[in-house]
Amino acid sequence: MLARPLPDYLVRRYHGWKATSYAENRSWYRRLAEEGQRPRAMVISCCDSRVHVTSIFGADQGEFFIHRNIANLVPPYEPDGNQHGTSAAVEYAVTTLRVAHLIIMGHSACGGVRGCYDMCEGNAPALEDKTSFVGRWMDLLRPGYADLPEGDEATRVAALEKAAVMTSLGNLMTFPFVKSAVEAEELTLHGCWNDISTGGLEVLDAETGVFHPV
Template identity: 75%
Template sequence: MTIARPLPDYLVKRYHGWKATAYSENSAWFRKLADDGQHPRAMVISCCDSRVHVTSIFGADSGEFFIHRNIANLVPPYAPDGNQHGTSAAVEYAVTALKVPHLIVMGHSGCGGVKGCYDMCSGDAPALEEKSSFVGRWMDLLRPGFERLPEGTPEERVAILEKQAVLISLDNLMTFPFVKSAVERGTLTLHGLWNDIGGGGLDAYDPDQDRFVPL
């Protein structure tokens, strides 16, 4: 591999700082994690957005969350074909191997993927309509959410679409037989969250009210 290059100096310095402080102060815990394997308390599916920091929001320690990130925190429907499915594989491993008791889908404000979907479906992002666009074809998963948006300003509709991304993912999770079975047995609970990055808020979907409510 001749294309790989050394890490930037600032990352090397941050690593040494972590090793000398956080790791050194908790080395027994890290060794226990290594020896005992992982037993996460929840799986979290969140966006790739660098501003979404799930472990910080919940004050989680290493080993506590099994985290999968993708564009716009989407879960595709169950589709056992010959293609490669990173998100589906992560869900399968979390539910069937790790047997997590909670599976959380967390969306967020200002999601670029959701905005891209909105623009694409509105006819304002022709590049995303190209078959060669990985982002566009991934965001096709969110088209049903766009189609049921109410009237309003573009800003209002995009904000609603961000939460639709969470709800569509929750619906799609229930198309996986092993997820549906675990939910029906009561060994797995699904949760939908939306994070207001700027305001620090966290809304949870309440199925009884059919809306997101602040925690």
């Protein structure tokens, strides 16, 4: 086995949590274990360590079903026999947990989106290599590059971050069980973008395709 013991600082933090947060809410954790989870919403966010959706929305354990991946992307519906972690998470949330809301959370300074931008500009040969998992994942966002507005680089990269949210929302509707749940008004889709530096949150207006501060 290659696995090693946890670093001491993580063990200390665990014991601190067990003695405080857990001890003060012991009955709630027991109820979650015995009755199962009933989250009202699924959140698909980036792996970026600076994006912490439970803190942003003040969520407790059991409220959100969370899936994280590079650049908060959802691939199109492709039941081709390959392994699809994101698609499996969406299926479980919608068909088994029957969440009422599905939120795509994008953010500023996204490394994955920046990688896609650099690829499209011809400045990321390592990501272009067919063996790059990140590069092939970010191929999902390449179509969004063609629609970027004119402007400086920072403006265009920020626009691509928001295009990643819209790409994911569009791809979600290719899943038959998502489409049927939305049409039956059993599920609503939401697009958000978090500005890490200011703590700002913008929400997509589906009718105009514009993100507005909340």
